[in-house]
Amino acid sequence: MRRILVTGGCGFVGHHFVEHTMKTTDWEIVVWDRLNYASNGFDRLRDIDCFDDKRVRVLTLDIAEPISEGIARETGPLDYIVHMAAESHVDNSILNAEPFVRANVLGTMRMLDYARTQGGLRRFVYFSTDEVFGPAPLGVNYREWDRYRSSNPYAATKAGGEELAVAYANTHRLPVLVTHSMNIIGERQHPEKFVPLVIRKVLNGEEVTIHANPGATEAGSRFYIHARNVASAVHFLLGRQGGNVNLTKWNIVGEREIDNLTLAQMIARIIGKPLRYRLVDFHSSRPGHDLRYALDGSQLAACGWTAPLSLDESLRKTVEWTVERQEDWLR
Numbered sequence: 001m002r003r004i005l006v007t008g009g010c011g012f013v014g015h016h017f018v019e020h021t022m023k024t025t026d027w028e029i030v031v032w033d034r035l036n037y038a039s040n041g042f043d044r045l046r047d048i049d050c051f052d053d054k055r056v057r058v059l060t061l062d063i064a065e066p067i068s069e070g071i072a073r074e075t076g077p078l079d080y081i082v083h084m085a086a087e088s089h090v091d092n093s094i095l096n097a098e099p100f101v102r103a104n105v106l107g108t109m110r111m112l113d114y115a116r117t118q119g120g121l122r123r124f125v126y127f128s129t130d131e132v133f134g135p136a137p138l139g140v141n142y143r144e145w146d147r148y149r150s151s152n153p154y155a156a157t158k159a160g161g162e163e164l165a166v167a168y169a170n171t172h173r174l175p176v177l178v179t180h181s182m183n184i185i186g187e188r189q190h191p192e193k194f195v196p197l198v199i200r201k202v203l204n205g206e207e208v209t210i211h212a213n214p215g216a217t218e219a220g221s222r223f224y225i226h227a228r229n230v231a232s233a234v235h236f237l238l239g240r241q242g243g244n245v246n247l248t249k250w251n252i253v254g255e256r257e258i259d260n261l262t263l264a265q266m267i268a269r270i271i272g273k274p275l276r277y278r279l280v281d282f283h284s285s286r287p288g289h290d291l292r293y294a295l296d297g298s299q300l301a302a303c304g305w306t307a308p309l310s311l312d313e314s315l316r317k318t319v320e321w322t323v324e325r326q327e328d329w330l331r
Helices: 012-024 043-047 069-075 090-095 098-115 153-172 194-204 227-238 260-271 298-302 311-324
Strands: 003-007 028-033 056-060 080-083 123-129 176-181 207-211 247-252 276-280
Touching: 003 012, 012 028, 012 043, 012 227, 028 069, 056 069, 080 098, 090 098, 090 153, 098 123, 098 153, 123 153, 123 227, 153 176, 176 227, 194 207, 194 260, 194 311, 207 260, 227 247, 227 298, 247 298, 260 276, 260 311
Parallel strands: 003 028, 003 080, 028 056, 080 123, 123 176, 176 247, 207 276
Antiparallel strands: none
């Protein structure tokens, strides 16, 4: 039986990864989480019926602090480390970058140093973001090793953590695997994020503001992907053999590009209520938000990975589940 550590496992993407691991493997799972505002305590793990599961051990700690001997002993030997813990809200990083530097750069250094103590480690996954590449002009989809051009402090700190992971792979021969993911959707997402925000406003008949170009004529676009599809891709990579196991990068990309207005209209149709909206030039008034992000997913596709859920199916399930559970997850 293999053992995996998931940092940030109480968070949105992390808990979906824990759920996928529980359903598709017999591995033992250790979760490290700081339980900040984005974690909802243990609510997500309770909701997927794994909080009391004998295969899952949950430890509360701040990874920006040195890892104590007690935590290391309770965690035990590991086959895999999937490092998903991060400060991730762009608005908050613009207001105050310090928590992002602490969690995403210093915290990543702590995790890499901890990984060096694991003699049998098969993979260390650093969970990065498309935002490290900055805005993508029309016709440009960034590949795994393209240059960075961060537009906000959140992206810069993720790029910093990524470069640390690369350095530890080169210097210490850690088996590092870096993933870049795009905008992730799914059940139990924090209500500050776009999809649950649109759901709440459509349900309440409120106006939705859509990030647009300076003339407010063209909505921003993304490649949205469900968190369970992301989990599927990471597990696919964990099981991949061959190639340079010490340092690889992979883009995990949604099936198609879609603008934010179209996505909001799709959400409103699923709910069965009209969409009241206004296009706003948010970037000019609030620098750091980009109109378009885009990644090239051909490398992962060429290896045989395909997303289990389509965007339409993912969105429908997410919206219907959230509407049904709105008292719990839209507060």
